[in-house]
Amino acid sequence: xxxxxxxxxxxxxxxxxxxxxxxxxxxxxxxxxxxxxxxxxxxxxxxxxxxxxxxxxxxxxxxxxxxxxxxxxxxxxxxxxxxxxxxxxxxxxxxxxxxxxxxxxxxxxxxxxxxxxxxxxxxxxxxxxxxxxxxxxxxxxxxxxxxxxxxxxxxxxxxxxxxxxxxxxxxxxxxxxxxxxxxxxxxxxxxxxxxxxxxxxxxxxxxxxxxxxxxxxxxxxxxxxxxxxxxxxxxxxxxxxxxxxxxxxxxxxxxxxxxxxxxxxxxxxxxxxxxxxxxxxxxxxxxxxxxxxxxxxxxxxxxxxxxxxxxxxxxxxxxxxxxxxxxxxxxxxxxxxxxxxxxxxxxxxxxxxxxxxxxxxxxxxxxxxxxxxxxxxxxxxxxxxxxxxxxxxxxxxxxxxxxxxxxxxxxxxxxxxxxxxxxxxxxxxxxxxxxxxxxxxxxxxxxxxxxxxxxxxxxxxxxxxx
Amino acid sequence: xxxxxxxxxxxxxxxxxxxxxxxxxxxxxxxxxxxxxxxxxxxxxxxxxxxxxxxxxxxxxxxxxxxxxxxxxxxxxxxxxxxxxxxxxxxxxxxxxxxxxxxxxxxxxxxxxxxxxxxxxxxxxxxxxxxxxxxxxxxxxxxxxxxxxxxxxxxxxxxxxxxxxxxxxxxxxxxxxxxxxxxxxxxxxxxxxxxxxxxxxxxxxxxxxxxxxxxxxxxxxxxxxxxxxxxxxxxxxxxxxxxxxxxxxxxxxxxxxxxxxxxxxxxxxxxxxxxxxxxxxxxxxxxxxxxxxxxxxxxxxxxxxxxxxxxxxxxxxxxxxxxxxxxxxxxxxxxxxxxxxxxxxxxxxxxxxxxxxxxxxxxxxxxxxxxxxxxxxxxxxxxxxxxxxxxxxxxxxxxxxxxxxxxxxxxxxxxxxxxxxxxxxxxxxxxxxxxxxxxxxxxxxxxxxxxxxxxxxxxxxxxxxx
Numbered sequence: 058x059x060x061x062x063x064x065x066x067x068x069x070x071x072x073x074x075x076x077x078x079x080x081x082x083x084x085x086x087x088x089x090x091x092x093x094x095x096x097x098x099x100x101x102x103x104x105x106x107x108x109x110x111x112x113x114x115x116x117x118x119x120x121x122x123x124x125x126x127x128x129x130x131x132x133x134x135x136x137x138x139x140x141x142x143x144x145x146x147x148x149x150x151x152x153x154x155x156x157x158x159x160x161x162x163x164x165x166x167x168x169x170x171x172x173x174x175x176x177x178x179x180x181x182x183x184x185x186x187x188x189x190x191x192x193x194x195x196x197x198x199x200x201x202x203x204x205x206x207x208x209x210x211x212x213x214x215x216x217x218x219x220x221x222x223x224x225x226x227x228x229x230x231x232x233x234x235x236x237x238x239x240x241x242x243x244x245x246x247x248x249x250x251x252x253x254x255x256x257x258x259x260x261x262x263x264x265x266x267x268x269x270x271x272x273x274x275x276x277x278x279x280x281x282x283x284x285x286x287x288x289x290x291x292x293x294x295x296x297x298x299x300x301x302x303x304x305x306x307x308x309x310x311x312x313x314x315x316x317x318x319x320x321x322x323x324x325x326x327x328x329x330x331x332x333x334x335x336x337x338x339x340x341x342x343x344x345x346x347x348x349x350x351x352x353x354x355x356x357x358x359x360x361x362x363x364x365x366x367x368x369x370x371x372x373x374x375x376x377x378x379x380x381x382x383x384x385x386x387x388x389x390x391x392x393x394x395x396x397x398x399x400x401x402x403x404x405x406x407x408x409x410x411x412x413x414x415x416x417x418x419x420x421x422x423x424x425x426x427x428x429x430x431x432x433x434x435x436x437x438x439x440x441x442x443x444x445x446x447x448x449x450x451x452x453x454x455x456x457x458x459x460x461x462x463x464x465x466x467x468x469x470x471x472x473x474x475x476x477x478x479x480x481x482x483x484x485x486x487x488x489x490x491x492x493x494x495x496x497x498x499x500x501x502x503x504x505x506x507x508x509x510x511x512x513x514x515x516x517x518x519x520x521x522x523x
Numbered sequence: 524x525x526x527x528x529x530x531x532x533x534x535x536x537x538x539x540x541x542x543x544x545x546x547x548x549x550x551x552x553x554x555x556x557x558x559x560x561x562x563x564x565x566x567x568x569x570x571x572x573x574x575x576x577x578x579x580x581x582x583x584x585x586x587x588x589x590x591x592x593x594x595x596x597x598x599x600x601x602x603x604x605x606x607x608x609x610x611x612x613x614x615x616x617x618x619x620x621x622x623x624x625x626x627x628x629x630x631x632x633x634x635x636x637x638x639x640x641x642x643x644x645x646x647x648x649x650x651x652x653x654x655x656x657x658x659x660x661x662x663x664x665x666x667x668x669x670x671x672x673x674x675x676x677x678x679x680x681x682x683x684x685x686x687x688x689x690x691x692x693x694x695x696x697x698x699x700x701x702x703x704x705x706x707x708x709x710x711x712x713x714x715x716x717x718x719x720x721x722x723x724x725x726x727x728x729x730x731x732x733x734x735x736x737x738x739x740x741x742x743x744x745x746x747x748x749x750x751x752x753x754x755x756x757x758x759x760x761x762x763x764x765x766x767x768x769x770x771x772x773x774x775x776x777x778x779x780x781x782x783x784x785x786x787x788x789x790x791x792x793x794x795x796x797x798x799x800x801x802x803x804x805x806x807x808x809x810x811x812x813x814x815x816x817x818x819x820x821x822x823x824x825x826x827x828x829x830x831x832x833x834x835x836x837x838x839x840x841x842x843x844x845x846x847x848x849x850x851x852x853x854x855x856x857x858x859x860x861x862x863x864x865x866x867x868x869x870x871x872x873x874x875x876x877x878x879x880x881x882x883x884x885x886x887x888x889x890x891x892x893x894x895x896x897x898x899x900x901x902x903x904x905x906x907x908x909x910x911x912x913x914x915x916x917x918x919x920x921x922x923x924x925x926x927x928x929x930x931x932x933x934x935x936x937x938x939x940x941x942x943x944x945x946x947x948x949x950x951x952x953x954x955x956x957x958x959x960x961x962x963x964x965x966x967x968x969x970x971x972x973x974x975x976x977x978x979x980x981x982x983x984x985x986x987x988x989x
Binding site: 089169170212213216217218229230231232233234236237238240241242243244245282284308310311312313314315316318319320322323324347348349350375376377378379380381382384385387388389394412414416418420423451452453454455482483484485486487488503504505506507 | 555635636678679682683684695696697698699700702703704706707708709710711748750774776777778779780781782784785786788789790813814815816841842843844845846847848849850851853854855860878880882884886889917918919920921948949950951952953954969970971972973
């Protein structure tokens with residue numbers, strides 16, 4: 058990994074994700090309250106110390122409650138604030154006096170409601186500056202960290218499952234988009250490292266978070282949902298640096314006139330010109346996606362597979378139709394079907410029955426068994442003209458031995474260090490195989506197009522790194 | 524429905540899907556044999572009469588076996604033939620003498636292997652012509668009909684689930700693509716009427732099947748996977764007629780140079796110029812898709828929802844980010860965000876708290892409950908400037924009452940006769956709601972883009988019908 062020249066301010070974001078101690082201000086014993094769900098989250102799973110703060114409660118599910126953060130008997134790194142907007146500046150003042158380093162303001166009722174709310178937000182930002190507290194929010198979902206288990210998401214777990222630990226970190230300007238993404242990841246057992254929904258961005262912005270995640274060792278892929286950008290110059294600089302050390306995926310909504318108008322009434326974001334944004338994408342090496350599905354598809358492959366050293370893809374399939382569709386897609390994406398070397402060609406010709414198509418796509422045909430797959434995988438990966446492998450299996454054909462298929466593929470593939478993605482179309486049987494592959498770090502896709510596109514992401518990232 | 528001017532030959536395809544009696548020639552008592560699986564399928568679920576034909580067996584799972592079709596004591600409409608290629612012409616000859624009306628030749632070893640195989644296929648086609656037997660195949664998966672339960676798919680059901688009854692019929696030039704599609708439909712409980720994989724098309728072609736399905740009352744949507752077209756002139760004529768009475772979706776692979784080359788080694792199809800095909804699509808009113816996922820997405824919405832009368836889409840959401848993405852997508856697809864009428868605007872303003880965004884997208888915001896959804900749905904559907912509704916729900920927000928959500932939506936929507944699609948992103952909770960909607964005929968999608976694209980299919984079909 059190249060050396061990073063990030064600003065000192067990166068360190069100041071650590072307490073959001075790895076605080077030693079947290080005060081939950083507005084913790085509540087009453088179900089349905091935001092402060093109840095957050096307090097429960099910390100009580101259930103946070104790995105550090107936490108303190109409930111609520112002046113009208115003696116205790117909250119057996120944990121002592123303090124009347125204010127100032128009465129907490131130990132140091133506090135992070136304050137999570139979920140009290141009505143008008144008292145938030147005053148509460149943050151107390152956090153400052155206490156020496157807290159960071160605060161997440163969940164409460165809404167600030168700039169997003171206009172007028173007095175905007176003034177209140179200015180006041181809030183002023184307090185933060187005065188005390189040197191980093192401030193996330195207001196009007197946000199805050200943070201989920203799968204390691205420290207900071208979890209300020211005020212949606213109970215029976216509604217919103219938390220995903221397992223993994224290498225994808227996600228920043229979202231939209232709270233709802235953020236939680237939908239997390240729940241989806243949980244459902245598909247995709248590992249997440251850190252999540253941050255930063256709301257009105259009174260202090261901490263998308264660029265700050267990006268900078269932090271670029272330097273974060275647990276984060277292998279950064280995924281962002283954006284509508285507008287707060288400080289364009291800073292964003293461009295930080296994204297350019299981040300993209301040199303790890304893949305940065307961006308879903309930038311508001312790319313049309315209708316979308317930009319909708320963004321303005323949603324987060325008040327000025328979406329800006331989409332041409333300009335595209336130029337930034339090109340210049341910085343970000344990878345732009347246009348849908349949550351694509352963000353997931355790309356994030357998975359980039360988190361688990363090595364970058365492709367080039368754009369020459371080998372395809373091995375037992376279904377000719379899928380091979381044709383992949384060939385189409387590869388050409389459309391500007392990738393290439395690898396030209397198999399003479400030795401590879403001769404070897405496959407010698408080992409396979411005459412009805413097997415020894416071109417690329419290698420069509421093993423419908424009677425292909427696991428052994429035929431193994432021979433083909435090894436031969437094409439040994440070929441120096443091949444940069445990556447797209448494997449297709451229609452697992453319904455009886456010759457495929459389902460019991461050992463994943464093992465056979467993994468064994469044939471593992472030593473070559475070239476990226477692999479698998480396309481497994483169909484219902485139950487396909488889904489079962491897909492889960493086993495995913496658990497072993499091989500991304501799988503139900504359609505030829507999505508599989509081919511994911512290889513495109515790997516090739517694109519490989520190119521921007523080189 | 525407009526009157527159809529289809530050729531008389533349509534009737535001649537009936538015995539493939541609705542035979543009164545079937546002879547399974549090559550039925551086998553030995554597991555792993557193709558003739559075993561097919562015989563099992565008929566024994567288990569076929570609604571008409573069937574006869575096992577195998578000269579070396581006395582009985583096959585308790586069913587009497589006849590030495591040849593000629594010894595079957597009753598009339599035979601359809602012969603299913605799964606015997607080695609060299610004896611197929613002779614067997615078909617016997618079918619002719621017996622008076623069978625149609626035959627499906629599952630066996631491979633014909634034109635696809637070249638040389639002698641091609642000659643054998645010519646011979647076979649000659650026999651069929653001589654006796655006036657309609658011939659499907661050779662080298663095909665044959666037919667699945669969810670009503671009569673003709674099922675010649677030689678993949679056992681523990682590997683390949685059969686989908687439930689429904690309105691989508693599917694023709695596939697590729698056998699593997701066909702079974703992947705069926706299994707996927709089964710997994711997602713999507714209803715299929717008829718399926719045909721026609722292999723080498725020695726007699727029955729994609730155009731014949733298309734014509735048949737266009738006239739078939741149980742088929743509401745026709746979906747096709749094609750690599751090449753046998754008789755371009757006939758195809759164009761039939762597709763044009765079919766598209767006037769029901770939606771025809773086409774996934775045409777081999778659209779690039781690489782893909783066309785792969786198609787040639789797969790089915791021997793000459794993919795032809797993609798520009799020409801696009802012109803045909805435009806001229807005939809077919810809807811072209813580029814991926815299996817899209818084919819499914821479109822087929823579901825076209826099978827269950829009325830065509831949109833225009834391109835003006837209303838969006839109701841509790842997540843602003845999804846609204847922004849949908850607004851983008853709608854503009855990119857050439858649809859329009861409906862402009863809400865003054866009355867609608869005033870009504871929503873009066874009934875909703877001030878933080879609700881009363882534009883289109885209507886952003887009910889994260890605290891929206893079922894009642895707020897109900898009011899919004901009724902108001903926008905009553906608006907004459909609205910042709911269709913795209914409803915988004917982030918179901919994780921606690922204000923949504925999951926128990927009654929689907930009922931509330933269905934009640935608010937049902938009387939207006941305008942198409943509805945629902946976007947429900949996320950994991951478990953979303954999937955559960957999606958299933959309930961789907962069972963009630965409302966297509967659902969996990970992402971804004973896929974939901975918006977499905978409405979595009981409805982609008983496009985509505986336009987081509989008008």
